[in-house]
Amino acid sequence: MTPTDSDLPDGATLPDVPATSEGVAAFKDDLYARFRDSSLYGETSFAPVVVAVDGPAGSGKSSVSRAAARALGFAYQDTGAAYRAFALHAADSGVDLTDPVAVIGTLGTFEYEIGTDPDDHYVRVGGRDVTDEIRTPRVTASVANVSKIPEVRAYLVDLFRQVIASTRRPGIVTEGRDITTVVAPEAPARILLTASEEARMARRSAEVTGQSAEETARQLAHRDQQDSKVVDFMTAADGVTTLDSTDLDFDQTVSAVVELVRQAASQKG
Numbered sequence: 362m363t364p365t366d367s368d369l370p371d372g373a374t375l376p377d378v379p380a381t382s383e384g385v386a387a388f389k390d391d392l393y394a395r396f397r398d399s400s401l402y403g404e405t406s407f408a409p410v411v412v413a414v415d416g417p418a419g420s421g422k423s424s425v426s427r428a429a430a431r432a433l434g435f436a437y438q439d440t441g442a443a444y445r446a447f448a449l450h451a452a453d454s455g456v457d458l459t460d461p462v463a464v465i466g467t468l469g470t471f472e473y474e475i476g477t478d479p480d481d482h483y484v485r486v487g488g489r490d491v492t493d494e495i496r497t498p499r500v501t502a503s504v505a506n507v508s509k510i511p512e513v514r515a516y517l518v519d520l521f522r523q524v525i526a527s528t529r530r531p532g533i534v535t536e537g538r539d540i541t542t543v544v545a546p547e548a549p550a551r552i553l554l555t556a557s558e559e560a561r562m563a564r565r566s567a568e569v570t571g572q573s574a575e576e577t578a579r580q581l582a583h584r585d586q587q588d589s590k591v592v593d594f595m596t597a598a599d600g601v602t603t604l605d606s607t608d609l610d611f612d613q614t615v616s617a618v619v620e621l622v623r624q625a626a627s628q629k630g
């Protein structure tokens with residue numbers, strides 16, 4: 362939706378929209394900066410700029426997307442958190458996770474909330490904070506049982522789109538496995554974030570304690586293998602830019618994502 366002066370604080374006005382694409386990009390940067398620095402998010406009615414990020418386990422989707430969202434003044438949505446939270450909810454409901462009908466039956470009682478502020482990320486189910494619990498090996502090992510069920514995917518894809526539509530920031534970085542292809546195929550910036558299996562395993566091993574590097578690597582490879590039967594997140598779909606972070610450090614990877622978003626904004630402008 363085109364912004365108008367009524368979207369701004371009393372007395373503030375929007376500058377004239379410049380005629381060139383570079384001018385439009387600069388205009389948007391200026392606009393985003395205004396909203397990033399203001400408390401106006403609650404009063405805007407812009408369609409958010411969607412940045413879609415997919416990739417395999419350990420590629421840096423969550424950490425890089427969150428940092429990029431912070432740098433851009435955008436919201437951040439971790440969709441894997443919803444699959445994890447739903448797996449926890451279904452297990453806590455006492456159903457057998459290998460029984461799809463029983464699992465689908467628990468969707469009706471799944472009360473999910475996610476914090477999309479990159480500086481205040483939380484996940485709640487039924488009002489209970491499960492931000493840390495959904496990262497436990499028990500949940501990680503069980504999540505593929507629910508994420509492979511088409512009815513669960515359809516329900517969560519709808520939920521992700523609602524979160525995107527309800528953001529009050531100028532944009533939202535949404536990451537997962539099927540964001541570039543299913544959740545937001547029309548997003549102006551679509552990125553497949555990859556890294557070699559060795560790099561991903563080494564990064565994941567560095568953060569996991571209490572388990573051998575071999576076991577961590579085995580679990581990561583197993584999860585990718587299970588997940589890739591359901592969605593293809595190893596090859597970039599048409600129009601999706603591959604960003605290989607194998608030889609980039611964390612900050613370089615975040616900068617590369619931000620640059621891709623700026624390029625996409627200027628092309629659209």
Ligand SMILES: Nc1ncnc2c1ncn2[C@@H]1O[C@H](COP(=O)(O)OP(=O)(O)OP(=O)(O)O)[C@@H](O)[C@H]1O
Pocket residue numbers: 416417418419420421422423424425441564565568606609610611612614
């Ligand atoms: N370019 C990079 N260089 C070094 N470390 C990185 C880089 N990108 C990410 N990391 C680190 O790799 C680890 C895994 O990243 P992250 O958890 O964001 O991956 P992910 O793709 O979300 O994984 P999963 O799908 O399993 O949740 C983190 O410790 C993160 O800080």
Ligand SMILES: Nc1ccn([C@@H]2O[C@H](COP(=O)(O)O)[C@@H](O)[C@H]2O)c(=O)n1
Pocket residue numbers: 418440441442444445504505508536537538539540584588
């Ligand atoms: N778009 C997505 C996101 C996630 N999944 C499934 O959830 C699991 C956990 O995701 P993380 O990003 O937190 O690792 C993942 O292994 C997938 O099974 C998905 O299917 N689609």
